[in-house]
Structures are given as structure tokens and as C-alpha cells.
Amino acid sequence: MKKFIVSPAPHVHSDRTTRSLMGDVLIALAPSLLVSIYFFGFSAVKLVAIGVIACCLVEYLIQKYVMKVKPTIDDLSAAVTGCLLALNLPPNSPWWLVLVGSIFAIGVVKMSFGGLGQNIFNPAIAGRVFLLVSFPALMTDWTIPASWFDSVNASVDGVAAATPLAVAKEAIANGTPLSEVAAYSGLTWKQMFFFKVGGSAGEVSALALILGFLYLVIRRVIKPTIPVVIIATIAIMSGIFSAINPELYTGPLFNICTGGVLLGSIFMATDYVTSPMTTKGQIIFAFGIGVITVLIRYFGAYPEGVSFAILIMNCTVPLINKYCKPRRFGEVK
Amino acid sequence: MKKTFCLGGVHPNDNKISKNAAIEVFPPIETAYISMAQHLGAPAEPVVAVGDKVKVGTVIGKPTGFISGYVHSSVSGTVKAIEPRADIAGNLVMHVVIAVEGDEWCEEIDRSRDIVRECNLTSEEILSKIQNAGVVGLGGASFPTHVKLNPPKDKKAVALILNGTECEPFITSDDRIMRERPVEILIGAEIMMKVLNVDKAYVGIEENKPEAIASMSAAAKDFKGIEVVTLKKKYPQGGEKQLIDAVIGRQVPSGKLPIDVGAVVQNVATSLSIYEAVQKNKPVIDNSVTVSGHCMDVQHNYLVRVGTPVSKILEVAGGIPKDAAKIVSGGPMMGKAIANLDAATVKANGSILILSEEETVRKPESNCIRCGKCASACPMGLEPWLLNKLARVGGRYDDLEKERIFDCIECGCCLYTCPANIPLLDLIRINKAEVMKIIRGRAAKK
Numbered sequence: 001m002k003k004f005i006v007s008p009a010p011h012v013h014s015d016r017t018t019r020s021l022m023g024d025v026l027i028a029l030a031p032s033l034l035v036s037i038y039f040f041g042f043s044a045v046k047l048v049a050i051g052v053i054a055c056c057l058v059e060y061l062i063q064k065y066v067m068k069v070k071p072t073i074d075d076l077s078a079a080v081t082g083c084l085l086a087l088n089l090p091p092n093s094p095w096w097l098v099l100v101g102s103i104f105a106i107g108v109v110k111m112s113f114g115g116l117g118q119n120i121f122n123p124a125i126a127g128r129v130f131l132l133v134s135f136p137a138l139m140t141d142w143t144i145p146a147s148w149f150d151s152v153n154a155s156v157d158g159v160a161a162a163t164p165l166a167v168a169k170e171a172i173a174n175g176t177p178l179s180e181v182a183a184y185s186g187l188t189w190k191q192m193f194f195f196k197v198g199g200s201a202g203e204v205s206a207l208a209l210i211l212g213f214l215y216l217v218i219r220r221v222i223k224p225t226i227p228v229v230i231i232a233t234i235a236i237m238s239g240i241f242s243a244i245n246p247e248l249y250t251g252p253l254f255n256i257c258t259g260g261v262l263l264g265s266i267f268m269a270t271d272y273v274t275s276p277m278t279t280k281g282q283i284i285f286a287f288g289i290g291v292i293t294v295l296i297r298y299f300g301a302y303p304e305g306v307s308f309a310i311l312i313m314n315c316t317v318p319l320i321n322k323y324c325k326p327r328r329f330g331e332v333k
Numbered sequence: 334m335k336k337t338f339c340l341g342g343v344h345p346n347d348n349k350i351s352k353n354a355a356i357e358v359f360p361p362i363e364t365a366y367i368s369m370a371q372h373l374g375a376p377a378e379p380v381v382a383v384g385d386k387v388k389v390g391t392v393i394g395k396p397t398g399f400i401s402g403y404v405h406s407s408v409s410g411t412v413k414a415i416e417p418r419a420d421i422a423g424n425l426v427m428h429v430v431i432a433v434e435g436d437e438w439c440e441e442i443d444r445s446r447d448i449v450r451e452c453n454l455t456s457e458e459i460l461s462k463i464q465n466a467g468v469v470g471l472g473g474a475s476f477p478t479h480v481k482l483n484p485p486k487d488k489k490a491v492a493l494i495l496n497g498t499e500c501e502p503f504i505t506s507d508d509r510i511m512r513e514r515p516v517e518i519l520i521g522a523e524i525m526m527k528v529l530n531v532d533k534a535y536v537g538i539e540e541n542k543p544e545a546i547a548s549m550s551a552a553a554k555d556f557k558g559i560e561v562v563t564l565k566k567k568y569p570q571g572g573e574k575q576l577i578d579a580v581i582g583r584q585v586p587s588g589k590l591p592i593d594v595g596a597v598v599q600n601v602a603t604s605l606s607i608y609e610a611v612q613k614n615k616p617v618i619d620n621s622v623t624v625s626g627h628c629m630d631v632q633h634n635y636l637v638r639v640g641t642p643v644s645k646i647l648e649v650a651g652g653i654p655k656d657a658a659k660i661v662s663g664g665p666m667m668g669k670a671i672a673n674l675d676a677a678t679v680k681a682n683g684s685i686l687i688l689s690e691e692e693t694v695r696k697p698e699s700n701c702i703r704c705g706k707c708a709s710a711c712p713m714g715l716e717p718w719l720l721n722k723l724a725r726v727g728g729r730y731d732d733l734e735k736e737r738i739f740d741c742i743e744c745g746c747c748l749y750t751c752p753a754n755i756p757l758l759d760l761i762r763i764n765k766a767e768v769m770k771i772i773r774g775r776a777a778k779k
Contacts (some may be wrong), residue, residue, distance in 0.1 A: 004658065004670075005658050007695065008756075009663075009669065009670075010748055010749050012666070013748070014345070016706075017754070018702055021702075045699075067630075072699060077702075116699075246687065272704040277705035277718070278708065283480065325716070326715050327340065329340050329578075329588040329713040330585065
């Protein structure tokens, strides 16, 4: 007689898997990657390819030979880390820099805690910060690599040498009023929004990042809470500061469109593993990132603060999860 | 905007492929196996002996407690055996086995389909008729209806809510009765309103049943105080607490009953049973059953006599398809996988589903990625990932109680939605039972 399955309910399952979620993140990164390739040509392809292959390989080797479990690189989470790490580096980075970053991101930050879902810090951000403190010169070398589109680069060469944030920071340190800094005051909103050369490989175009964000929200991979709160916090806080003294503090639009705020808040702060579960928790988390970012930018040593802000707030996630419970059904407030 | 409940929920494909199959009367069977556990609570006690002649409607089991109910013969013939038999889950339950001879009904049952609206009975008379007819909640829990319609004196019902949501995928038996017998369902509602002494009743129907909404709305024009409410399609809208929230916007607090917010919820099929019991003197001897599945050639909705073996239903419906992998009683989200195809149907069996391996297979489990989708999907606002984690550690019942595992309604949204395929509900279910045991033990000590 034919045998039938007997198992507890539910008997059907949604099509969503870890792999499909991660696949969607890769798709959402595609516009930024394309823009990056457009501006930086082969070096962007090289960075991303090395990042993805290195991350997958490190995870595979550790799972197979150290943890002795079935490798799970087919869930694409390592590929996402590799891609994000590469897009977070200066476009002219040497190949070994990506490799070292990948080994640290996957080997130390992710696998030593037990692999996917167990890590405290976002691997890509931790990898980037590791490189930033280990190789500060390379990580702030914003030279634009030779490209297939030299004519495009030539036209925006003025802001290409250093990131606008770094230029602004240095000017403030030297006592120059911001209105006299061409890289800051000369930057039009169009440049900031559509493309700006100067910065990490993946943050060239705010528009491309926002397209990725919309895709993630429409596909219900992420809720808009975290990116929206981070951006709103940065906008309001820098708005207040720059209103008080526009010569000393950079403005809201500038702060949002430069220095990895969009890349970080859309793709890294929303990492499931290292962000809180509930909406209330996510608001606290995102607010913290926004405040810390602005504080670092205005008063810290680094021109850019998103990476550090995300890492610092990553530490608070277990605590936030413990105290921010979802609203229970029927609960009287 | 269409109404729905406030927290969580998922949107599985509704697969209402049998919605256009009108209810067919199931052909006569040779033997009926009538379980004495047709209701929640204490099983009934058989009151017939082997060799007794019974008619359709003869009482064969009487209640053994407050929460218990009458059981009637669904066929006419001779009692062949009174013995424990395996039910659909494989548990042994006392059954009365009747060899069918002809189809002779008790005289007092009005078998015509003529609609009788006028009811001059008192509440007490109605309640005793409902009790004597063995009416139970047909939404799935099979709670004895007369108990639910007789709330404690200190609690006052404000509104009756008829559950026509049928939020489980595949099932269409309620959809069919709402399309085919709307007036009878509403007379049942009118009778309940009289018993509960309320002047407002709502019929909650999900938007994916436009024909049912149209037919019930048209019928409701003749009834005072009955309103059809179109609800957004979202599972588990048919959950009692979710439905009350969706329809009248009141949330039943943890550990409380619907009557505490003034609501009484009854399934539309139960309402039809009440109509038949009170106006037609007909006890619950049959019910509509959806037989559906993508691997079947023809979809069916049958009017089946209680006690028909599942194997017989499958045989008449066209045989078991080759690629059938799992046969489920109830919906795919909360139904039970049938372990014993020779088991017979009970009153609350609303459907038999045939799922293929592809539809029902559980994919291998991987690491929790802490996406929080389970918590967003939970209609009770719990954190299934946390409950699962605590359950896996083992023995942390205090923490599980603090995290309100007892509020879980076992709807399956968490397991359905988990991208890592973690069997969240399996462990929660086991641990919930343990925690409930501890809570009951503590209450008993006091």
C-alpha cells in the first residue's frame, strides 16, 4: 500500500528562502554596481569579483575543514558580503586589499561566531573598518582608476581627488569657511544625487542606491524603517547644526548624499542578523546610527562616520531586542 | 478600506479551486463508523447496544459532562459493533458501527428544503433543542454550541459574529453554503441573536468570495440588524480573536474569552446546523466537505453523512491520485495530516485535501538569520524565534511563560513564513502544552 506523509501543520510553506532574500539583495545592488562599472571600468569589476569569490571561498573552506559541516555558500550570504565589501572600498584599491578584507569579514567576523545568523557585527562593515584602521593610506586614496570613459572622468576631475567630506573636514580644521571650499559649495544637488566621483566604488550615485532601496522594499526584503530613520536623523541634526553656523557645519543634503550614508543605511544597517527585530527596536537602532554618524563627522577624527556608527549600534542589538518587545495582541497600554 | 485584524498574518495562495463545484449529496454508504468524540470535551457514552435498529437521527450517544454533546445516528440500519477504532490521527476512540439498511429518518425531522423563518420558542427551548441536536462549532474546534451560546450571567454579549472568512486555502465548503443556503444561515443567526439577546450581528467574509458576499448581502436585506462585512484576504482571519478584532475592532486580552469583549463568534456552517436543529428538528448528521487538491482531476464539495470513511470519500471523488503525498483533514495551514485513511469523518471535518510532495515537502532547515519575519507574521504579537530558541535550550518553562507562549494560537504563520525553514511551530506546540500543564497545576494548588 502507498505510504503518505504524516507531519504537523502547516502543510504548505512560502517560497521565500534565505537564498531568495540574499539573491534579492544582490539584485538591489546591481544598479550601483553598473554605475560603478560605468565610472571606474574594469577596476570595479575586479574588486567585486575578488570580493565575492574570496568571501565564498573562505566560508566554504572554514565550513568544510574547520567546522566540518555542509558548506552553505549557496545561500548567497557570503556573496552579498563580498559584493558589499568591494563596493565599500576606494575604486582604486589593490586586489590584495579586498582579499584581506574578505578573509577578515568572513573568517573572523562571521564564521568565528558560528556562521550565518550568529555574528554580532555586520561582516562587510567590520571588514571595511578593519582595512581602514590597518591601511589608512590606501583606504583614503580616492584616485580614480583609468577607465573606458575618460571623457566622463575629466569633466568631474575637480572633486575626484578626495571625497567632498574629507575636503570639507580639512577645510574646517584649517579654519577655512565652508562657503569658500569649492568641493563643498560648488557641489550641485544634481551631482550629489545622480553621480559624484570621489568616494567608495558603490556610492557614486545616490539614485542607483535609492533604486536598490525601492526594490528591497517592494520585494518586502526589508522594511523602510531603518534607512528612513537614519536619513531623517542625519538630516534633522545636521540641519540644526548648519543653521546655527553654516560656515562650520555641513548641511543636510550634503551629509546624506556623501560618504556612504545611503549605502550604509540601505544595505548594511538593514542586515537582518545585526539589526533589531521589532519596529520599535529598529527606530532606536537607526536613530543611534544617525546621531553617532553626525557626531563623528562634526567632532571626530574621521570625515566619515557611518561605518563606525553601524558597528557601535550593532553591539546594542541584543540589548535592544531584549527590551523592545513587539506589541502583544490584546495588550492594554 | 476593507477591514482586517491589526497584527501579523500571512498571504498564502488561496487555491480556492473547488469554489465552482456545487455541493453534491454523497452517495449512500454501506457502513457508518460514528465516533463518540464528535466534540471538544468528554466523549459521549453509547446508549445503543449491538443488534439495535436505529434510524437517521436516533440518539446513539449521550453527553457525559458539561462540555460534551449528543451523538446521533447518521444512517438507518443495525448496530454491528461498539468498539474503539482509530480516528484520523490514529488515536483510539469509541465508535458505534452501523450496517446501513435503507434510509429511514426519524419522523420528527422535516426533510423538505422549505424555509421556515418563524420561531416562537423561548431561549431555553432553543438552547435545549440545539443541545439535543448535538450541534458543535464547525469551524474546526467543535466546541459544543449550546455552551457557547449560554455565557455566564455576569457577562453580556453585545454582538454576534458569524465567521464566513474561510481563510484557510483550498477549503470552499463554507463558501458553497453561503452561496447556496444564505437565508437558512441567516435564520440561524437570527435564532442565536434571540438566545443571546443581542440586536446586532455581523457576517465576516473575505474579499476572495465575491459570490458569497453578494448572496449573503442580498439575503441580509430581509433581516434586521445583520450586516455583511467584507474583509481583506489575510490568514488567520478566521481565528476567533482575529475575527473579532477585524469586525468590531476589539481585542480579546490574553487569557480572556470573546464574551469578555461582548462578542460571540459562530461559524456560518454552525449557524446552518442551528437552523436545521431548531426549525427542522434535524440533528447534526451530515456536513459539507470540500475534497480538493491540484493533483485531482475534479474538485468536489460533498454533503457527507457523519461517519463516512475517508477512504470511501476519496474513492468516490475519483481515487487517490498518483502523485498524492499527504492527505489532510482541514486546511493546509492548521489541518491534520491523516494517518489512517480508514478513519471516518466527524461533524467538524470541513475538508479533505490531497497535496503533492512538491506542495507539502518541508525543505531542509538552515541557520536563523534573525530576519524577524516570524515576529512580523505572528497575529498574537509573539516572537516565535525567541520561543524556539528557549525551547531548544530545554526546560526554560518560566521564560517561555514570561514570553507568553500560552497565547500562541498555533496558526502556523511563523513556520509558513520562515525563510530558513526552521520548524518553529513544532517546538512551540510541544512546549506550549508543557507550560499550560504547569499553569493548570499551579491553579489547581491554589
